[in-house]
Amino acid sequence: MFLALAFILVGLAAYFLGRRNGAARTVRLPRDYYEGLDHLINDRFDHAAEIFARMAQADGDAAEIQFALGSLFRRRGEVDRAIAIHSRLRDHGGAELRDRAAFELALDYQSAGLMDRAECVLEELCASREYRRAALDHLVGIYEAQGDWAKALKTFHELPPAVQTERTQVAAHYLCELAEQALLQGEGERAGTLLRQARTHHAALPRADILAARIADSGGDAPGALTLYLQALELSPGLALEIIPAAMTVARRTGRADVLGELGRRLQGSGRVSPRQLAWLLATAVPADQVARLPGVNAELNLGVASEAEASSLSSLLTRIGDAGGRYQCEDCGLNSVRWYWRCPKCRGWDSMRPAVFKWAERADRSSPAP
Ligand SMILES: [Zn+2]
Secondary structure, three states: OHHHHHHHHHHHHHHHHHHOOOHHHHHHHHHHHHHHHHHHHOOOHHHHHHHHHHHHHHOOOOHHHHHHHHHHHHHOOOHHHHHHHHHHHHHHOOHHHHHHHHHHHHHHHHHOOOHHHHHHHHHHHOOOOOOHHHHHHHHHHHHHHHOOHHHHHHHHOOOOHHHHHHOHHHHHHHHHHHHHHHHHOOOHHHHHHHHHHHHHHOOOOHHHHHHHHHHHHHOOOHHHHHHHHHHHHHHOHHHHHHHHHHHHHHHHHHOOOOHHHHHHHHHHHOOOOOHHHHHHHHHHHOOHHHHHHHHHHHHHHOOOOOOHHHHHHHHHHHHHHHHHHOOEEEOOOOOEEOOOOOEOOOOOOEOOEEEHHHHHHHHHHHHOOOO
16 A cells, blocks of 8 residues: 555656756756655655655645645554645645645544544535535545434435435434434334334335334334234344344243244245255244254254254354354455444445354355255
């Protein structure tokens, strides 16, 4: 990365030097240039930066060198110096550079963790035709990271309509986050309203089903809760590890002894799990004290666990692997995680986590295909 930046800087410097034939400068600048280059190549970054800064200063037009320097400083973690360069460019670099410098300055503030300042600069940039879209994207990112879902939603609605249509699911997640907060504060009614709003953004929304199930359950409607859990499971088998334990708890209270078979049928009915994935998913998701019931649905669901001993050894083996290496994996960036996230903490993608058993079962199928 650093080497690539060095080359860019060298290229820019060469360009600006080549453009200029001013007699006074041709003698002094090239020596500076080669000296700076020597420092860069030998990783004496401070000396190189000083020399290039001097060159940039000597030539008022060499804004490109200053931009390159600024981002070099930021990437090196010397954010103070990047801020100094970009502030100067924004305030004194002329109208044509102002927005670009402001945007770079916002990135500096972001990487320095000065989110309030980044927010201010980005909000101002929303008035810029060229930088509005990028500023909105960064603002959404900041609000997501801060868990400020109301602001994230408001900013989302300022994005171009085509982008909003493309990302309806994201807006639905913001509303689900707000509904979860409302639930935590004991505002069930408000949570219900927010969930209805979420569904207007995105109709098939397993997360909203799960939250609605929790609301129904706490309101004493256990059968209604169970229906919603089953619906969410069929819609999204990847949520099995979250849904199955909750559904079984509700079912136990209502005396639904047959729920395990129903859960298995819904997973099968989704058409998105192989026989081995179904067996392994159930063995992982069913609470330890209920695993002994798996052989009871073995024949119907073709799970390959005919005895209690087989069910419990499969379950404890899969649980052990999950506890050590992560029960979930992000499909986009590969992050392994023991707990569930709607939004991957590493790549920040929504709905990208999957139960790791999916992958393990696929691998097992490849090495010994199921009969
Ligand atoms: Zn990820």
